[in-house]
């Protein structure tokens with residue numbers, strides 16, 4: 001069994017991007033600038049945007065963190081998005097999810113200009129991705145592809161079973177794994193809460209991608225011998241013995257599933273850190289596109 005080490009690979013990617021940024025500086029070009037909008041005080045979201053801003057500092061990107069109160073109205077957030085769309089200094093921006101209940105997420109994602117949509121959530125980018133056209137691919141699925149590629153995991157002709165159909169992970173990764181090229185060319189089954197005989201389907205999978213958010217859902221007896229197991233779950237469970245007061249638990253019973261798997265991602269340290277690295281990669285791409293369109 002080999003661990004797909006997202007922490008290590010994400011650090012490698014950040015180092016590679018830092019080299020590109022250095023070259024941009026030497027050519028006298030403007031460095032990439034990422035903005036992140038955080039509405040409210042959700043603890044996990046604060047951690048993630050904090051990591052995004054620190055990662056920008058580390059690799060030499062400029063960054064702007066826009067914090068808005070949890071009472072922010074949809075109109076106020078749309079006005080901020082308009083401002084960021086029109087700000088030539090900003091190459092790409094994200095609106096951290098989830099949003100407070102008074103804000104319609106779909107309206108917000110539609111308002112982000114597709115050229116600045118480094119999260120790849122706008123239907124224009126999602127559609128282009130599905131049609132195998134150049135697009136911003138959302139960071140978590142993009143990170144899964146990158147991990148599979150860097151560890152030379154064969155996906156061609158394999159049966160991939162995706163568990164969970166969220167717009168951020170399950171649905172896009174199910175499309176990406178079935179696209180032409182490598183990683184891809186696999187036969188995909190997208191399962192969800194209404195899927196019948198889900199255990200029989202998972203048992204047939206060469207590659208299982210679990211994006212359910214249910215701790216320890218995937219047990220050893222459910223997976224085929226030598227399956228590739230990708231765990232996208234990141235649930236916080238309270239833990240008094242941990243200084244943070246919680247620990248992160250994945251969808252996969254790692255201790256037992258790892259004994260059967262050929263490759264497996266750990267949690268923490270698997271897909272999560274890749275999300276940040278691929279967001280930075282998308283921001284670099286956005287900068288390069290803006291530079292070339294001048």
Ligand SMILES: Nc1nc2c(c(=O)[nH]1)N[C@@H](CN(C=O)c1ccc(C(=O)N[C@@H](CCC(=O)O)C(=O)O)cc1)CN2
Nearest residue numbers: 048094095096097098119139248268269270272273275
């Ligand atoms: N606008 C967006 N919102 C959200 C996204 C996103 O891609 N764009 N994804 C998730 C949250 N997320 C990034 O925003 C994210 C999740 C997890 C990690 C990560 O590194 N996890 C670590 C554990 C970190 C911890 O201690 O909590 C790991 O798995 O090792 C990074 C980013 C939802 N919202």
